[in-house]
Each structure stands twice: as structure tokens, then as C-alpha cells.
Amino acid sequence: MNAPSDLLAVLVDADNVPPSRIGAVLAEVARFGTASVKRVYGDWTTTQLNSWKVAASEHVIQPMQQFAHTRGKNSTDSALIIDAMDLLYTGRFQGFCIVSSDSDFTRLASRIREQGITVYGFGERKTPTSFRNACDQFTYLDVLNTIDGETSADAPTAERPATSSPRDDVRLIEGLRNSVSTASSEDGWANLASVGQLLRKWQSDFDSRNWGYAKLSELIRATGQFTVEGHRVRVGTTSR
Helix, strand or coil, X not given: CCCCCCEEEEEEECCCCCHHHHHHHHHHHCCCXXXXXXXXXXXXXXXXXXXXXXXXHHCCCEEEECCCCCCCCCHHHHHHHHHHXXXXXXXXXXXEEEECCCHHHHHHHHHHHHCCCEEEXXXXXXXXXXXXXXXXXXXXXXXXXXXXCXXXXXXXXXXXXXXXXXXXXXXXXXXXXXXXXXXXXXXXXXXXHHHHHHHHHHCCCCCHHHHCCCCHXXXXXXXXXXXXXXXXXXXXXXXX
């Protein structure tokens, strides 16, 4: 995780993100650094963004006007991309937070990462794999703690179905085994933080909250295939 002093640019696609989620997103962003630039893009002359006007004011996010000049063409996306590149070239930022579920930002995320800058993505479950994988870290909106009146992340919704058992998730088990094996020392023990970092590199949308667990250690224990002691983990259970 980046140092709290890192400067971040937060760019929000108002057409793709409900305003009720933005408070939780900004709280998550604060874990990675300081959001020195916060902008939300859309056509503010339309009634569809009325609720966003309140949220933008409350969270001190600068609304960026972009008229929809042509039907079927998303000019909002283009405006966000152009601004992101302008901000990138200033060299001021250590990270960019792109808040959208739109695959149109896949190339933007890849381009920013080419400069050695971290990209944090935030979006709904419907977000295409291409955009999720283009980010260093991608977080689903529904796992974030409620701040602006949304349903609690602990409760299943149409957007967030009931979590399956970690014991039955083959992709999770495989990723954990590979990460623990790679991070382990000669005695077979691996540092939990190192395991989490490796998982994020291999699966950008990995988050223990996707399975309903607040901490990585809790998720690993729930699989029943690892031993966790303090801040370290190893493959295999230990009888006590």
C-alpha cells in the first residue's frame, strides 16, 4: 500500500456510478493517499444528474461539464480521459483513482501504469474484465462500508449476491497456495502482507471483502487449508 502522503487524482464517471456510493469510495481512497484532485464528469444540464449535484457539493468534488453533442457517443468518457492525461503529464500524482464500470477506460488505466503510476479502479460487478485487469487494484463498490445511506455491504443484494464458501472457490484456493508458496521462507511460513500483495498483482480485483471477510487472515482461515499464526501463514492445517 502506498504511503498516506501520496497525492491522488480521483476521476468519477457520473453516468456509471451512483452518487450514494461516492462517500464510501472516498473513504477507501483515503487509505491510499490524499485526494488532491476530485472531479466528476457528466452533462449537468440533464435531470439524470440531479442527485449527483448534491453529492458533489457535499464531498467537495468539482463537477466537470461535458455536453452530449452526438447521440451514441460518450463524450463524458473522452473528457475524463483527456483530463487524466493532462494531470498525468504534470508529474504531481503518485496514483489515479478511476471510478467507473466502463471498459472505455481500459487503455487509459494501462497508459497511466506505463508511467509507473498506480491505478485504483472502483466499479460495479458488471465492470468488464479488461478494465479490472488494467488497474493495479480494483474494488467493487458493493463491498465498501455504507456511508451515504446504501444497504450495508454485509447484506446480499441484487448487485452483490450471497458470498459462496471460500472452501469451494477453486480460483481463490489456487491463488492463495501460489501466493503463500512464492512468499514463504525456508520454514514454509509466509508474511500475510506479502501474500496479500502478491494476490493483488495476480488478481487485481482480489479483496477479502468479496467473500464477506474484513481481514485477509479471516478469509484464509475460512478456507480450512492453511495455518495462520499472528502475521504469518503456511499451507496445511495444524492440529491443536
